[in-house]
Amino acid sequence: MTEPSETTVDSLVPIFFMGKRYDVPASLTIQKALEYAGYQHIRGCGCRGGVCGACGTVFRTPDSYKLQVGLACQTVVQPGMHLMILPFYPGNRSVFDIEEMKGTGGELAALYPEIFKCIGCNACSQGCPMDIDVMHYMAQAIRGDLEGVAETSFDCIMCGLCASRCPAEEVQFNVAILARRLNARHGIIRAEHLHERVKEIVSGKFEEPLRDLMSKSTEELKELYKSREAEPQMAEEDWTPVDARYV
Amino acid sequence: MPYPESLKKLIEKVVATRPARVERKKNGQEFPPLKLEEREPVLRNFHPDFIEGTRRPIKVGPSKGYSISNEIVDLLDAKSRVNPYLVNLLDPDFETDVLIIGAGGAGTAAALLAAQNGAKVTIATKLRHGDANTMMAEGGIQAADKVGKDSPYYHYLDILGGGHFVNDPELVYTMVQNAPDALRWLEGMGASFSKYEDGKMKTMHGGGTCRKRMHYAADITGAEIMKTIRDEARNHEDMINVIEFSPAVEIALDDQGRCAGAVLYNLETAQYYYVKAKAVILATGGSGRLHIQNFMTTNHYGATADGLVIAYRAGVPISFLHTVQYHPTGVVFPEQAEGILITEKFRGAGANVLNIHGEQFVYEREPRDVEAACIIRECSPDGRGNGVPTPTGKFGVWLDSPMIDMLKGEGTVRKEFPGKHILFRRFGIDISSEPMLIHPTLHYQNGGLDINSKCETNVPGLYAAGEVAGGIHGENRLMGNSLLDVIVFGRIAGTQAAEYIREHGDSGTGNLDHVKHYNKEVEAAEIDEDRIAPMILPDYSNPEVRKKQLTKDYFGTLS
Numbered sequence: 001m002t003e004p005s006e007t008t009v010d011s012l013v014p015i016f017f018m019g020k021r022y023d024v025p026a027s028l029t030i031q032k033a034l035e036y037a038g039y040q041h042i043r044g045c046g047c048r049g050g051v052c053g054a055c056g057t058v059f060r061t062p063d064s065y066k067l068q069v070g071l072a073c074q075t076v077v078q079p080g081m082h083l084m085i086l087p088f089y090p091g092n093r094s095v096f097d098i099e100e101m102k103g104t105g106g107e108l109a110a111l112y113p114e115i116f117k118c119i120g121c122n123a124c125s126q127g128c129p130m131d132i133d134v135m136h137y138m139a140q141a142i143r144g145d146l147e148g149v150a151e152t153s154f155d156c157i158m159c160g161l162c163a164s165r166c167p168a169e170e171v172q173f174n175v176a177i178l179a180r181r182l183n184a185r186h187g188i189i190r191a192e193h194l195h196e197r198v199k200e201i202v203s204g205k206f207e208e209p210l211r212d213l214m215s216k217s218t219e220e221l222k223e224l225y226k227s228r229e230a231e232p233q234m235a236e237e238d239w240t241p242v243d244a245r246y247v
Numbered sequence: 248m249p250y251p252e253s254l255k256k257l258i259e260k261v262v263a264t265r266p267a268r269v270e271r272k273k274n275g276q277e278f279p280p281l282k283l284e285e286r287e288p289v290l291r292n293f294h295p296d297f298i299e300g301t302r303r304p305i306k307v308g309p310s311k312g313y314s315i316s317n318e319i320v321d322l323l324d325a326k327s328r329v330n331p332y333l334v335n336l337l338d339p340d341f342e343t344d345v346l347i348i349g350a351g352g353a354g355t356a357a358a359l360l361a362a363q364n365g366a367k368v369t370i371a372t373k374l375r376h377g378d379a380n381t382m383m384a385e386g387g388i389q390a391a392d393k394v395g396k397d398s399p400y401y402h403y404l405d406i407l408g409g410g411h412f413v414n415d416p417e418l419v420y421t422m423v424q425n426a427p428d429a430l431r432w433l434e435g436m437g438a439s440f441s442k443y444e445d446g447k448m449k450t451m452h453g454g455g456t457c458r459k460r461m462h463y464a465a466d467i468t469g470a471e472i473m474k475t476i477r478d479e480a481r482n483h484e485d486m487i488n489v490i491e492f493s494p495a496v497e498i499a500l501d502d503q504g505r506c507a508g509a510v511l512y513n514l515e516t517a518q519y520y521y522v523k524a525k526a527v528i529l530a531t532g533g534s535g536r537l538h539i540q541n542f543m544t545t546n547h548y549g550a551t552a553d554g555l556v557i558a559y560r561a562g563v564p565i566s567f568l569h570t571v572q573y574h575p576t577g578v579v580f581p582e583q584a585e586g587i588l589i590t591e592k593f594r595g596a597g598a599n600v601l602n603i604h605g606e607q608f609v610y611e612r613e614p615r616d617v618e619a620a621c622i623i624r625e626c627s628p629d630g631r632g633n634g635v636p637t638p639t640g641k642f643g644v645w646l647d648s649p650m651i652d653m654l655k656g657e658g659t660v661r662k663e664f665p666g667k668h669i670l671f672r673r674f675g676i677d678i679s680s681e682p683m684l685i686h687p688t689l690h691y692q693n694g695g696l697d698i699n700s701k702c703e704t705n706v707p708g709l710y711a712a713g714e715v716a717g718g719i720h721g722e723n724r725l726m727g728n729s730l731l732d733v734i735v736f737g738r739i740a741g742t743q744a745a746e747y748i749r750e751h752g753d754s755g756t757g758n759l760d761h762v763k764h765y766n767k768e769v770e771a772a773e774i775d776e777d778r779i780a781p782m783i784l785p786d787y788s789n790p791e792v793r794k795k796q797l798t799k800d801y802f803g804t805l806s
Contacts (some may be wrong), residue, residue: 027582032583036319038793040788043492044383047383047548049381049584049670052377054375074584083458087490095484098437144506157470160313180633181437182437185434186441190434191392191430191448193394193448194430195431195447196396197392197427198428198431201424209398213403221404222412225404226282228457231396231457231458232275233272235542235613239396241602247396247397
């Protein structure tokens with residue numbers, strides 16, 4: 001099987017995977033370049049679309065002393081690059097019961113007291129393939145600003161590259177998800193309409209209308225489908241339908 | 248890579264028609280949607296499901312004779328990977344109450360509910376916990392929870408209309424009635440949904456919805472849900488044990504035909520394990536990586552239909568697999584991102600779909616099969632031939648994201664679609680000022696294993712939930728109903744499996760007699776090729792290299 005996008009027409013460039021040279025087409029991502037070289041990925045390959053965090057990669061190019069990062073599935077090869085995929089990085093995680101918590105910064109600090117060891121070196125932010133300002137959210141965590149952590153870290157894919165670079169041995173991605181969960185659960189107002197609707201369902205409000213629909217013929221259903229009232233695209237939140245029998 | 252000059256020239260046509268299109272949108276003047284009776288001919292002529300020669304009848308097993316995609320039949324008309332006579336089931340490597348196969352949205356939801364109901368859970372998964380299509384779902388999750396505006400009644404009607412009125416009514420009923428509680432459950436665990444100040448969930452339209460009921464977490468809704476429930480599972484390590492990089496390759500049955508666990512394959516040490524279990528939940532997801540009809544796919548690396556294959560061998564019939572979902576909008580340029588999903592939420596937010604002339608040719612919120620067929624018709628030389636040519640000789644159409652900023656305010660695209668904004672920025676394209684070039688891409692397995700509303704299969708103790716199961720979505724799933732499906736039915740499967748164990752206790756000694764029998768059936772059907780299944784992982788390695796991979800018997804491990 002070949003993935004339909006595979007190409008072999010463009011020029012070959014050398015890359016060094018864990019020190020070993022392969023010559024690969026210049027337009028490929030690191031992930032596809034390794035497949036071109038003959039690898040069938042087991043670790044270090046997940047969604048192939050930049051959201052799952054399986055293929056965090058560190059690399060160096062000949063023109064710079066700097067250590068660079070990217071996702072293997074998103075980063076196009078560069079001639080002469082030396083690279084390694086880091087599919088896993090050990091990270092401590094604290095167990096908690098979100099129901100019993102209140103969503104305070106103090107709770108977060110109690111579960112991850114090492115956040116105060118952050119020395120503000122910014123290696124985490126520089127090591128983030130999602131361009132998240134990791135150091136900033138660690139500072140927000142230290143201040144107890146869970147909402148801030150939640151916003152800053154929202155795109156985190158938990159690849160672990162931040163932790164791999166941290167001289168203070170922080171596990172930033174676990175701090176971040178705890179903050180996001182606490183903020184969403186306790187910091188933000190619960191959706192009252194969900195609660196209300198669940199109560200209506202439990203009370204059996206929609207039982208009869210639904211059972212009635214289920215007993216209808218395809219032709220009857222088609223008529224109902226065609227004549228159902230549509231909420232306009234640009235309607236405001238307070239729009240209500242003319243036919244309010246079933247809502 | 249940024250758009251080359253040739254495409255930049257064509258974008259000028261999109262820019263030229265944009266102000267008038269935005270104006271029409273603001274005034275509520277939409278491009279006319281197809282009438283119900285107009286959908287049929289477009290589907291018949293341009294939807295990939297209807298191309299002749301792409302399907303054939305299955306030759307063996309419980310749904311023998313059912314005609315479905317060749318690529319899936321290849322896996323069903325195939326023998327086991329492991330010699331069933333060699334696996335020792337008398338001495339299990341692991342024992343558990345509930346074995347869950349697959350660690351995506353459905354598997355993880357099932358694990359949480361089974362554990363909550365007192366069952367010890369083992370999750371076995373091919374890759375890592377959370378490596379699944381759930382993680383990649385972008386646009387949203389449906390639930391009819393806006394009191395006074397929407398209800399499960401309309402949700403039901405939309406699902407039936409999208410699915411061509413052939414869905415299993417009990418399954419649809421179960422999903423729409425449990426949807427608001429599923430959302431409440433996720434909210435309670437701390438999933439960050441996009442909300443108004445007063446806590447009300449923000450919702451929008453998807454293709455084929457009559458009410459705005461798509462809840463979302465920016466444009467990474469699935470990732471947000473997956474990360475949250477996975478994190479919660481990690482709070483219960485005493486009850487939930489996860490075995491990664493160990494796909495299931497066969498189901499085990501006891502002498503009464505009840506499910507008794509599964510055989511796993513450790514991808515790193517190449518050894519087979521037997522996990523003895525009192526009940527098994529299959530949550531292995533879909534099959535996009537089979538590249539049906541050679542389509543590019545939005546799916547996860549592990550989406551290879553493994554669960555479908557092993558349950559089918561164990562006697563579970565399949566249905567609704569004769570239709571496959573092609574997502575209308577996958578990236579077709581730049582090439583490095585080809586196949587990647589562009590969420591339907593862009594169209595829900597008002598972005599038009601445009602041809603080479605910068606003109607609309609389809610209403611942007613048709614159900615997915617209709618939308619995809621219309622795009623293929625526009626691109627195809629046998630259709631209207633108005634596709635935009637890419638530098639690699641493919642065709643696509645424009646998805647006009649910049650008009651979202653004009654409709655909803657500067658910065659909306661960056662804020663509401665951060666995932667895609669970053670993705671394209673890496674290639675030097677700013678989607679808040681430039682449109683995206685897209686084409687339909689293989690997205691979802693509409694059908695699958697037959698289940699009832701308790702997620703039971705016809706094998707006692709064997710449950711299925713999520714994309715591996717069929718019937719809920721009929722012949723075409725609507726946006727936002729797969730995240731809902733995995734959460735609702737995952738929770739049901741976990742609860743039901745725990746209850747089954749309380750009632751039935753331990754399973755008997757496991758055996759693989761059904762596999763031995765199936766292998767013989769395959770032999771008797773005189774299937775020419777020597778195929779084995781499940782596939783486990785797609786192989787994209789260079790064919791030139793593969794020609795030289797001559798090892799017959801491996802020593803040591805394979806990786």
